[in-house]
Amino acid sequence: MSGKREDLTNVRARDSFVAAGHGTVSARWPAVSGRGVLRRLKRDRAALAGLVVIMLLVALALAAPLVAPHDPAAQHSSERLASPTLTFPLGTDNLGRCLLSRLLYGARLSLASAGAASLLVLVIGVGMGALAGYAGGWVDIVIMRVVDLLLAFPLLILALAITGFIGVGMGSVLVGVVSVWWASYARVVRGLVLSLRARPFVEAAWAVGTGPARIVIRHVLPNVVSPVIVLATLEMGSLLLVISGLNFLGLGVQPPTPEWGAMLNDGRPFLRSAPQLLIYPGLAISLAVMACNLLGDGLRDALDPRL
């Protein structure tokens, strides 16, 4: 009893802070049917709202050239720091650029970078976790020591330091973030694979002579999918926060490229005279992260009926 409690609490303690303080994923996961998950998810209005907001933001980002009233880089020099009008629905920034257009175009880079980072982290994390859990032995030891080492830091600091050494740019931000963020996935996936390895259906597959690669791909990974989806949704919010944060520090995209975090950074000198330059991009980041968190929470509840 006490062993289980300790285990669960440690997972909770580490992962809840790794995932920017939101949500937890336990290492033990019951098998659930896809249809049951969808049914439960449909009843969860908060999670649905999160899903709708995410789809809406993605749609707006994709349609930015169609819906944006202006070119995001065009400087209307007679309209600097203008108040909202019909031509500039959210007003303009210090260079006379349309704020709404910059927000819409900024969504492309912010969401795409968070999405790309999530995917990369997912692939690396699941791959490493499955390898460690399935191969065992020294492979497991080496991978898990690296994971322990990475998780021994506040991830933000390490991502920041790596970005700092490589040099400024969106590419180095992604490298910095991805190269530390995969560790928490690897730990969860390894735990799942270890518990699955001992299950009768995997032993049965062994007994009939199925090869290790086939066992992992056909029998183990499908059962890892559901918790990993939850983790990925929750992590997408925290990845968006950290990537925008690095852009806010001026380490990512360079002007005039619009990105939400970078827009916040550009607005800093105008906090007193034109606070809207900071308010809108921050609102956009908060909304997107909140939507990810709502969906992630809902998915977790739907996948794990015990809670």
Place this chain on the structure above:
Amino acid sequence: MKRYLLIRILSLIPLWLGISVLAFALSNLAPGDPATVLAHRLSDAPPTEEQIAAIRGQYQLDAPLPVRYARWLGAAVRGDLGRSYRTKEPVLKELAARFPATLQIALGALAIALVIALPLGVLAAVRRGTWLDHTARVGALLGASVPSYWLGYLLILVFALGAGWLPVAGRDGAGAAVLPALTLGLGAAATLARLTRASLLEVLGEDFIRTARAKGLDEWAVVWRHALKGALIPVLTVTVIAYGHLLGGAVIVEGIFAWPGVGNLLVNSIYDRDYPMIQGFVLFMGMIFTVLNLVADLSYLWIDPRIRLAHERRART
């Protein structure tokens, strides 16, 4: 028990070695030839080929990586983390000078987080499903979703520029730490409140609580006298870890308020490509963070009699 403690403390050594390898490896990510980069940093005029060669010889930059690592580690063990490119001062001295300011806002943030999170989490669990629980849930969601680098400016707008109660930036005066600590603390409060609620609900579902209720105790007495003690154990453990994360989060928040801590120092060092400073920071924070993690694990062992007794029993047999 003593043996276990010793093993856990000794296990820091390989972890610290790993951190030192990581910190050293980072410096090799930097683009360009290290001797040329260093020569440019050390002189104001563009360096000549001879100067670059001299620096390569002086710092033995053409030695193989393991040799350079061993030499760097040897110096680091003696407290020599090199000199900052920017200020020419020893890295450790700069870090030590700024660290108290970071500790100050991180402690303030932790206090704020606990004062908000504990009552809110307990109320949300006891009044589960009521408007109070829902409000707490929304608050926790906001706390986890709103970026600190935006919240800080909102707080400045309201409390410094709007109401004029607190200073906008800097570390002068008693009120100066309030806004940075609040910015950091609100996010942590969200996590701790959620955890307190979940942990209390878990304990409230156990058998001994049913017994207490069956005795006819009213709900608050059940919570106060029976449930809370057990429920707060995981909260305390996470609080220690949260403190480490607050120290990390300070990196972004300090810049907003021009707070003279290590976080601000790190960001400025990154702008200046002050590599020894960044490297020193990674080593320094990594060591502090691993110690905090260890304290969190050990506090769990020390407080929870179920786990402590299990260990002692195992040690006897």
